[in-house]
Amino acid sequence: MTVIQSPQLGRQAPEARNRPVGASAEPETSNSPHPTPEAATAKLRERAEAIPANAIACSCGSWWTGLSRAHCAAAGCHRTFSTDNAASKHRVGKHGIDRRCVDPATVGLIAVQKPYGTLWQNPAPEGGYTFHAATREDDPAVHEETVRAFNTAHPVGTPVIAYPSCRPEDCPDDPRLVTTTRSPAEVLGGHTPVAWVDGHDACIALTHIDPITEGATA
Structure with missing residues (x-):
């Protein structure tokens, strides 16, 4: 990489070539209201690398893989289930009256840890198949x-x-x-x-x- 030499500034670091005029050379502190573009880009890159290309994501930040999966987008829930059948079990009450989510464990579902977090699914039959x-x-x-x-x-x-x-x-x-x-x-x-x-x-x-x-x- 070519480094620019200036009589007034002396030998500059390579990154100084792209620094806006008047910008501080000091690293951004934790008190900064917004991350630098470089930091934001790095964060997005890290997230993209961590999520598989075939992942499905929710606006809450959760992601999962598998077309049969179901994700509850109800406020305060945002749990992921193995199937629609499993997801329907954690919804109780009458529609339009007191329909709500409950702890999946209280309706017989079991938690399985996946790369994307907790997946709730139906248990195996007695005897474990x-x-x-x-x-x-x-x-x-x-x-x-x-x-x-x-x-x-x-x-x-x-x-x-x-x-x-x-x-x-x-x-x-x-x-x-x-x-x-x-x-x-x-x-x-x-x-x-x-x-x-x-x-x-x-x-x-x-x-x-x-x-x-x-x-x-x-």
């Missing part, structure tokens, strides 16, 4: 045991709720079928336990079939 997780193991023996256990507990004709595309925990608006099984469960292709249900032509993974227990409402 033990049954569903087991069906995703790579061990063929696990698949066979899963099928055997399912067929023993749930013979053909068992009432079930089936999710052909996506489970409600992930996609609450996707269609579901209240139906019955029309075949025993089996391992498809040596890798996925499945069964067939009435009203749907293709097989459905057992991870997407929930037997309806007695007394339960669909």
Whole structure:
């Protein structure tokens, strides 16, 4: 970088070339009413670098990622939820009368820490998806045991709720079928336990079939 030499000023620092005439060379103090343009630019750059390009932001300063997320913009709330279904649970009271937000923990939601802060979501079913997780193991023996256990507990004709595309925990608006099984469960292709249900032509993974227990409402 070229440094300007002046007989009157002597050798100048490179940054002095861009300093307005009459401007003080002293660094800005904490008492300054506004940050310098350089400081403001640096702050914006730091924020841009910290937020992913695919992030969604709210005017409150919060940001998150994931198209299924929901953010409550009610005054004093501004919490982020995993889905619209989870967000709706923290809103109580009658519309137009006393509709309000409550602490998500008091309505059964759990807090999960994400890079963008706290995400409130529905808890896993009792057992922590033990049954569903087991069906995703790579061990063929696990698949066979899963099928055997399912067929023993749930013979053909068992009432079930089936999710052909996506489970409600992930996609609450996707269609579901209240139906019955029309075949025993089996391992498809040596890798996925499945069964067939009435009203749907293709097989459905057992991870997407929930037997309806007695007394339960669909």
